[in-house]
Amino acid sequence: MTTRNLFLLPGDGIGPEAMGEVRKIIAYMNEEMSAGFVTDEGLVGGSAYDAHGAAISEADMQKALAADAVLFGAVGGPKWDDVPYEVRPEAGLLRLRKDLELFANLRPAICYPALAAASSLKPELVEGLDILIIRELTGGVYFGEPKTITDLGNGQKRAIDTQVYDTYEIERISAVAFEMARTRQNRVCSMEKRNVMKSGVLWNQVVTATHKDKYSDVKLEHMLADAGGMQLVRAPKQFDVIVTDNLFGDMLSDVAAMLTGSLGMLPSASLGAPDGKTGKRKALYEPVHGSAPDIAGKGIANPIAMIASFAMCLRYSFGMVKEADNLETAIANVLDKGIRTADIMAEGAKKVGTIEMGEAILSEF
Amino acid sequence: MTTRNLFLLPGDGIGPEAMGEVRKIIAYMNEEMSAGFVTDEGLVGGSAYDAHGAAISEADMQKALAADAVLFGAVGGPKWDDVPYEVRPEAGLLRLRKDLELFANLRPAICYPALAAASSLKPELVEGLDILIIRELTGGVYFGEPKTITDLGNGQKRAIDTQVYDTYEIERISAVAFEMARTRQNRVCSMEKRNVMKSGVLWNQVVTATHKDKYSDVKLEHMLADAGGMQLVRAPKQFDVIVTDNLFGDMLSDVAAMLTGSLGMLPSASLGAPDGKTGKRKALYEPVHGSAPDIAGKGIANPIAMIASFAMCLRYSFGMVKEADNLETAIANVLDKGIRTADIMAEGAKKVGTIEMGEAILSEF
Ligand SMILES: CC(C)[C@H](C(=O)O)[C@@H](O)C(=O)O
Ligand SMILES: CC(C)[C@H](C(=O)O)[C@@H](O)C(=O)O
Numbered sequence: 001m002t003t004r005n006l007f008l009l010p011g012d013g014i015g016p017e018a019m020g021e022v023r024k025i026i027a028y029m030n031e032e033m034s035a036g037f038v039t040d041e042g043l044v045g046g047s048a049y050d051a052h053g054a055a056i057s058e059a060d061m062q063k064a065l066a067a068d069a070v071l072f073g074a075v076g077g078p079k080w081d082d083v084p085y086e087v088r089p090e091a092g093l094l095r096l097r098k099d100l101e102l103f104a105n106l107r108p109a110i111c112y113p114a115l116a117a118a119s120s121l122k123p124e125l126v127e128g129l130d131i132l133i134i135r136e137l138t139g140g141v142y143f144g145e146p147k148t149i150t151d152l153g154n155g156q157k158r159a160i161d162t163q164v165y166d167t168y169e170i171e172r173i174s175a176v177a178f179e180m181a182r183t184r185q186n187r188v189c190s191m192e193k194r195n196v197m198k199s200g201v202l203w204n205q206v207v208t209a210t211h212k213d214k215y216s217d218v219k220l221e222h223m224l225a226d227a228g229g230m231q232l233v234r235a236p237k238q239f240d241v242i243v244t245d246n247l248f249g250d251m252l253s254d255v256a257a258m259l260t261g262s263l264g265m266l267p268s269a270s271l272g273a274p275d276g277k278t279g280k281r282k283a284l285y286e287p288v289h290g291s292a293p294d295i296a297g298k299g300i301a302n303p304i305a306m307i308a309s310f311a312m313c314l315r316y317s318f319g320m321v322k323e324a325d326n327l328e329t330a331i332a333n334v335l336d337k338g339i340r341t342a343d344i345m346a347e348g349a350k351k352v353g354t355i356e357m358g359e360a361i362l363s364e365f
Numbered sequence: 366m367t368t369r370n371l372f373l374l375p376g377d378g379i380g381p382e383a384m385g386e387v388r389k390i391i392a393y394m395n396e397e398m399s400a401g402f403v404t405d406e407g408l409v410g411g412s413a414y415d416a417h418g419a420a421i422s423e424a425d426m427q428k429a430l431a432a433d434a435v436l437f438g439a440v441g442g443p444k445w446d447d448v449p450y451e452v453r454p455e456a457g458l459l460r461l462r463k464d465l466e467l468f469a470n471l472r473p474a475i476c477y478p479a480l481a482a483a484s485s486l487k488p489e490l491v492e493g494l495d496i497l498i499i500r501e502l503t504g505g506v507y508f509g510e511p512k513t514i515t516d517l518g519n520g521q522k523r524a525i526d527t528q529v530y531d532t533y534e535i536e537r538i539s540a541v542a543f544e545m546a547r548t549r550q551n552r553v554c555s556m557e558k559r560n561v562m563k564s565g566v567l568w569n570q571v572v573t574a575t576h577k578d579k580y581s582d583v584k585l586e587h588m589l590a591d592a593g594g595m596q597l598v599r600a601p602k603q604f605d606v607i608v609t610d611n612l613f614g615d616m617l618s619d620v621a622a623m624l625t626g627s628l629g630m631l632p633s634a635s636l637g638a639p640d641g642k643t644g645k646r647k648a649l650y651e652p653v654h655g656s657a658p659d660i661a662g663k664g665i666a667n668p669i670a671m672i673a674s675f676a677m678c679l680r681y682s683f684g685m686v687k688e689a690d691n692l693e694t695a696i697a698n699v700l701d702k703g704i705r706t707a708d709i710m711a712e713g714a715k716k717v718g719t720i721e722m723g724e725a726i727l728s729e730f
Pocket of ligand 2: 455458615
């Protein structure tokens with residue numbers, strides 16, 4: 001029997017509660033489908049800081065590196081607002097992305113039909129929305145050096161962050177975007193600020209060259225990132241796949257996620273390059289929403305984004321396409337039945353907690 | 366009689382057409398109100414490149430520096446897509462901002478009641494919207510060095526952009542935000558990414574210290590810039606004044622502008638520091654929309670954003686508050702009467718061109 005190694009990092013806030021529902025799905029798949037998942041579990045974020053004084057321990061980093069896939073909950077909370085910069089909760093997530101070389105962040109922004117009314121946009125603009133944002137995740141201003149605060153004397157400090165992109169980094173992320181587009185509507189829109197940033201100039205050139213070389217069958221468009229933000233708000237359905245850098249991707253994917261009205265439901269996948277020999281790629285799956293400390297521990301968090309992230313894991317790490325499809329359909333069915341957690345509650349719907357939502361999805365699966 | 370020196374830079378695309386309508390208002394104010402405006406005019410952007418091979422000539426830069434205020438149209442267009450980076454149309458605007466030290470960019474995002482239906486957001490979310498985004502305009506990644514593309518050999522290039530912020534830059538822009546807030550709802554929301562960027566850490570510290578020192582009567586809130594983008598889309602009316610850096614300000618103000626449904630109508634002001642002796646501040650006023658090359662020269666462009674920018678000029682450069690109020694009311698009245706350019710056309714409204722719109726506003730003024 002195949003063994004599939006999963007490393008679970010529930011993290012802080014509502015992370016553990018959401019992860020609990022995924023654990024049940026894993027157990028079910030092992031029992032009923034002989035899926036062969038072997039799970040181990042570690043700490044990340046504030047909970048790792050409390051235990052080890054670091055946002056993730058070396059031992060857990062090793063386990064993450066060894067696993068077939070990492071499932072990540074969420075990190076952060078007011079409790080750790082004043083811990084030193086180097087060990088703040090986010091540092092654990094950033095280190096995982098960097099050390100696992102998870103350069104490709106896939107963020108679907110889809111609008112669940114049952115939730116179109118929850119969007120702040122007019123329903124006709126978001127109904128049926130299905131965008132895939134491909135965000136570069138290991139480069140740019142997130143990791144470039146120097147990244148410093150220097151005391152200049154006279155009460156003045158100088159802060160510096162550095163955006164760095166090399167050709168190969170842009171090549172590989174645009175290749176992912178073009179490959180993904182071929183499985184969808186075959187359209188890619190690349191966003192940068194080439195009118196202001198040199199990295200935008202290079203980004204534009206490399207995406208254009210990669211397209212010409214290997215993917216000329218895909219329709220490619222370029223847009224300035226600020227105009228891209230506008231167009232997302234004006235007419236989001238014009239997009240299929242968007243490819244952009246780490247910081248613009250952070251902003252644009254959050255705006256896109258909020259547009260859908262389904263923020264609490266959106267998953268993401270962060271993928272590395274396929275291994276030369278085995279073809280396997282390192283991967284981490286996490287919900288787009290944060291740790292929501294205000295509702296943590298109350299049993300009311302929405303586990304759907306975490307479960308949908310596990311569906312992405314089935315699809316991209318294990319090639320279990322049918323199971324992924326079934327799990328996503330189970331989510332949609334539960335929503336269609338009017339079963340809702342508090343964050344997506346609507347008139348006439350049935351309000352449930354985290355556990356009931358998890359069980360409802362499992363029983364549809 | 367006071368002399369008021371205006372330097373007009375209509376620029377490219379629809380810039381000159383929009384500026385034409387402001388010129389009529391200036392002439393009217395000189396004749397009917399003895400306003401004493403003295404105007405001179407120059408070239409910027411693609412039209413300057415065509416004439417001088419630079420995005421703005423040295424002579425025009427001198428005139429801009431000497432004027433009481435600069436009125437700026439728009440720059441760029443496909444004709445100049447391939448000119449060298451250093452002389453691209455945007456370089457003229459960026460040089461003006463930098464050399465005039467226009468560090469404070471004021472971008473009101475207001476929703477004209479007559480246009481609420483044009484927003485992609487549900488009308489109840491934008492009706493009455495009135496946000497003021499204060500964007501830092503002379504620092505950050507726009508101007509930091511190094512800003513280079515280097516050939517690494519092996520077909521690899523490396524692009525670098527540098528975000529730099531010093532304490533004094535953050536201090537002076539946050540002071541502007543707090544001062545403005547006092548004339549409004551007395552609330553400031555500061556946005557950065559302190560969880561990822563050192564400049565975000567310093568930004569947050571300096572805004573907090575400036576608030577504590579001098580503006581503790583103003584309500585201050587901090588938000589991560591990605592969450593800020595989300596909140597703008599979810600519930601924009603929660604904001605009064607937003608203060609943020611150059612690049613986040615570029616993205617967030619464009620998203621906010623698009624939300625209003627009034628994009629073609631939004632003005633902006635870019636202000637320098639008050640002169641130690643005279644108290645005068647250098648200033649440039651420009652519409653938020655771009656050069657719209659596709660409709661240039663057709664007489665159909667909407668001149669309202671340019672005219673509203675001139676109203677900001679009356680208010681901030683010349684203290685002509687009553688005249689500014691009257692001009693803004695004239696715009697609102699014309700819209701209420703159902704007079705519309707093509708970009709804001711609605712059922713039952715009267716469609717007019719650039720000149721008719723300008724004249725309609727002038728006759729209400
Ligand atoms: C938590 C934070 C470091 C992170 C980021 O900025 O990448 C988050 O906003 C995200 O988008 O995953
Ligand atoms: C034209 C461009 C350089 C400019 C900017 O990025 O600042 C524009 O987008 C703006 O917001 O004024």
